[in-house]
Amino acid sequence: MEDKINALIEKGVVPTTQRLIVFQYLKGSKTHPTADNIYNALKKRHPIFSRATVYNTLFIFKEAGIIQELTLDKKEVHYDPNPVPHHHFYCKVCKDILNIDIECSVAKKRDIHGHKVEDVQSTFYGVCKRCLKNEQ
Amino acid sequence: MEDKINALIEKGVVPTTQRLIVFQYLKGSKTHPTADNIYNALKKRHPIFSRATVYNTLFIFKEAGIIQELTLDKKEVHYDPNPVPHHHFYCKVCKDILNIDIECSVAKKRDIHGHKVEDVQSTFYGVCKRCLKNEQ
DNA sequence: CTCTAACATTAGAATTATTCTAAAACAATA
């Protein structure tokens, strides 16, 4: 727990109880949850937990560079516990979001035609391997 | 007008009056309008025009490959009159969406780690050239 | 330790982009 508190402090985030719970949940997650996913998961264990706090916390974490916001789904925002930009694959069938590890020099640029790049999002949309197999 | 009608027919879209109006608006646009932008622009000239029709039409056009849906803004969906995937730059300051013409082999892939790719969206977020200049 | 000011959390209301609904209008064809 001590290490989590320090992780938040190092990023300039006041380590409140709620923020630590959200932080722990995110870092233990291998998926790309939505605010609602997080709210519902935490609500079970901690009945007094507000939606607004989840949204506020995610905003704070994103600003601090602790997590990454993914706007690849037009319905809702997803969050990636890994703040380092990387490619994603969004399956239209099962709605799963997969991390794609691929070398890409374009995505590393910090300057494009004179515009200052701060973030990058690269998403492939289609049908994932597993759903392709099930379709047959 | 005849050529626009044919363009829709060729893509398998029934060329109704409303669809032609939306098509004309989009193809004459150099920006990346939202459904609401389109609705408001058309409403002025054609008072009897429903929001639902704009949404339906954009959906039909997207499915037909006439336009491209951009989910790069968490607030609302933008539409690109150009259906060919290309990179975009989203300015956090002026909220402008710019087309980025850059060679990228990764974005051309139709198969990633066994997943079937149908669409790609690559977006850079930051501050555009113009806003950088104004900031000084 | 205690006070205080700044900050964080809460429940629920408000907002707003998008989708749904059911009726009316229209198009195409026989």
Next chain:
DNA sequence: TATTGTTTTAGAATAATTCTAATGTTAGAG
């Protein structure tokens, strides 16, 4: 012209997110 399927419409419904104002918590100064 009648029929059938498709499209459009206005407005209601939905749902993700943000706002609000009251309450609770934190951390640093004294």
